[in-house]
Amino acid sequence: MPPKVRDSDPESxxxxxxxxxRYGLGxxxxxxxxxxxxxxxxxxxLGESGAGKSSLLKLLYxxxxxxxxxxxxxxxxxxxxxxxxxxxxxxRVGVVFQEFRLLDHLSAFDNVALPMRVAGARESDVRRHVxxxxxxxxxxxxxxxxxxxxxxxxxxxxxxxxAVITRPKLxxxxxxxxNVDDKMGLxxxxxFEELNKLGTTVIVATHNLGIVRQxxxxxxxxxxxxxxxxxxxxxxDLRLDEPGIGAGAASAGPGFTRIH
Amino acid sequence: MLRRRSDLxxxxxxxxxxxxxxxxxxVFLSALALAGMLILNDAVKRWDTGLNATVSVQxxxxxxxxxxxxxxxxxxxxxxxKPGVERYETLSKDRLFDLLKPWIGDTGQAQxxxxxxxxxxxxxxxxxxxAQSLAKELxxxxxxxxxxxHRVWLSQLVRLVTVxxxxxxxxxxxxxxxxxxxxxxxxxxxxxxxxxxxxxLHLIGAQDAYIARQFAARALGLGLKxxxxxxxxxxxxxxxxxxxxxxxGATMVPKPDLGVLKAMGFLFLPVxxxxxxxLTARSTVMRNLKRMS
Numbered sequence: 001m002p003p004k005v006r007d008s009d010p011e012s013x014x015x016x017x018x019x020x021x022r023y024g025l026g027x028x029x030x031x032x033x034x035x036x037x038x039x040x041x042x043x044x045x046l047g048e049s050g051a052g053k054s055s056l057l058k059l060l061y062x063x064x065x066x067x068x069x070x071x072x073x074x075x076x077x078x079x080x081x082x083x084x085x086x087x088x089x090x091x092r093v094g095v096v097f098q099e100f101r102l103l104d105h106l107s108a109f110d111n112v113a114l115p116m117r118v119a120g121a122r123e124s125d126v127r128r129h130v131x132x133x134x135x136x137x138x139x140x141x142x143x144x145x146x147x148x149x150x151x152x153x154x155x156x157x158x159x160x161x162x163a164v165i166t167r168p169k170l171x172x173x174x175x176x177x178x179n180v181d182d183k184m185g186l187x188x189x190x191x192f193e194e195l196n197k198l199g200t201t202v203i204v205a206t207h208n209l210g211i212v213r214q215x216x217x218x219x220x221x222x223x224x225x226x227x228x229x230x231x232x233x234x235x236x237d238l239r240l241d242e243p244g245i246g247a248g249a250a251s252a253g254p255g256f257t258r259i260h
Numbered sequence: 261m262l263r264r265r266s267d268l269x270x271x272x273x274x275x276x277x278x279x280x281x282x283x284x285x286x287v288f289l290s291a292l293a294l295a296g297m298l299i300l301n302d303a304v305k306r307w308d309t310g311l312n313a314t315v316s317v318q319x320x321x322x323x324x325x326x327x328x329x330x331x332x333x334x335x336x337x338x339x340x341x342k343p344g345v346e347r348y349e350t351l352s353k354d355r356l357f358d359l360l361k362p363w364i365g366d367t368g369q370a371q372x373x374x375x376x377x378x379x380x381x382x383x384x385x386x387x388x389x390x391a392q393s394l395a396k397e398l399x400x401x402x403x404x405x406x407x408x409x410h411r412v413w414l415s416q417l418v419r420l421v422t423v424x425x426x427x428x429x430x431x432x433x434x435x436x437x438x439x440x441x442x443x444x445x446x447x448x449x450x451x452x453x454x455x456x457x458x459x460x461l462h463l464i465g466a467q468d469a470y471i472a473r474q475f476a477a478r479a480l481g482l483g484l485k486x487x488x489x490x491x492x493x494x495x496x497x498x499x500x501x502x503x504x505x506x507x508x509g510a511t512m513v514p515k516p517d518l519g520v521l522k523a524m525g526f527l528f529l530p531v532x533x534x535x536x537x538x539l540t541a542r543s544t545v546m547r548n549l550k551r552m553s
Binding site (some may be wrong): 061095114118119 | 286460550
């Protein structure tokens with residue numbers, strides 16, 4: 001059984017109540033999704049392909065509206081917000097899209113600068129922050145390169161830099177390790193953890209159980225459109241507590257035993 | 261403020277090549293329409309202030325100088341009492357003979373030739389003075405008096421010119437509409453082409469206005485580029501037309517002289533069209549984005 005969402009929870013960053021989603025007249029791809037995450041939470045979102053992970057993330061970054069139920073972000077009911085209010089909310093959400101969605105005609109620098117510029121940041125601040133972050137992810141020599149000229153891993157790091165440049169309060173990542181080897185995947189995860197320590201709520205949708213095993217964070221799992229938050233069940237189901245391939249730190253850690 | 265840098269790959273789409281030429285064409289046409297309108301305006305103003313305000317009264321000569329004087333006196337009395345008559349002046353005999361010189365030759369010894377007397381009457385243009393009723397009134401006193409009203413054919417000409425001017429305005433209006441239509445179309449196409457990038461901008465937290473600004477800035481840039489190109493093409497064309505008009509000696513049409521103010525008017529055309537393009541692009545984006553998601 002999913003844990004009951006407490007009604008008085010002004011602190012929650014994300015809050016889903018009986019959320020359902022269908023595309024057009026098709027079947028519900030998400031059913032009765034109920035969960036809440038407070039500040040500084042870190043969750044892995046697991047699930048087979050087609051289980052609804054991307055749909056759930058789309059609801060979270062407000063690309064879709066639910067067909068039923070209620071979604072609150074930062075304590076505000078998304079359904080009641082006007083179109084002109086959405087941008088302000090979206091600026092507090094960083095997204096690493098599965099297919100990156102970088103703007104190919106812009107340099108790496110301009111891509112990462114985008115969220116700051118959109119929010120009206122001063123150009124001197126933009127320059128300073130973007131250069132710093134791109135150096136930090138190892139792309140110092142590629143500030144002016146356009147994404148198509150870079151490798152998948154490099155593009156991925158640009159996408160991640162763009163997602164975190166404004167220090168979002170909520171960070172969503174859809175298969176952020178899909179295009180890189182395990183070593184690079186882990187490095188990127190550590191970047192997320194750094195942000196998480198600074199107060200950002202992080203949700204990472206992934207297939208990569210190796211990485212889940214190595215990082216001590218709670219898991220949620222989508223099963224045929226329903227969200228399973230019963231960690232013990234997921235852990236035994238996926239044998240997350242057993243050392244997997246390439247897993248250094250197999251111990252479940254505190255995250256697995258602590259539910260919200 | 262408009263930022264130079266664009267987040268959308270606008271320079272890579274084909275619209276950039278297409279829009280300036282269309283706008284150049286619009287500005288070219290509107291420059292011609294504007295030039296025609298200005299020239300006609302001048303012409304009408306000249307006719308108005310010149311001929312339009314005068315009427316000539318012709319008094320047939322009597323048997324002798326005394327009768328002449330008597331008739332003239334009666335006509336002048338009527339004119340003096342007539343409302344709408346601002347000023348009247350009897351042309352002297354000398355002046356009349358001067359005017360007739362080309363036809364009857366030197367009239368040094370023919371001063372007593374019976375020729376009609378002419379009175380130049382300046383009419384208050386606002387008063388609705390009817391030449392025909394004036395003629396009737398005068399004829400009742402002095403038979404044979406005739407009144408020449410230049411205004412009759414002039415007013416027809418002025419009416420024609422007015423129609424042409426209305427047409428010129430209509431042409432300018434149509435050009436503006438065509439510009440708006442073109443920009444709406446190209447902007448919508450641009451929105452469709454850049455849909456993916458626009459969605460990313462939205463998800464990153466861009467306001468509609470932020471995206472609209474980029475389209476507006478581009479429309480302004482392309483509009484100015486095309487506008488001045490069109491003006492550059494229109495100038496030699498107009499100069500050519502002006503030259504031809506002078507060559508054929510069309511005296512009814514005033515010399516196409518460009519005052520500073522009028523030159524400014526022409527410079528204003530491309531700017532106006534570019535501003536129109538900018539505002540159209542902006543509102544098109546705002547409207548379509550609201551529909552998009």
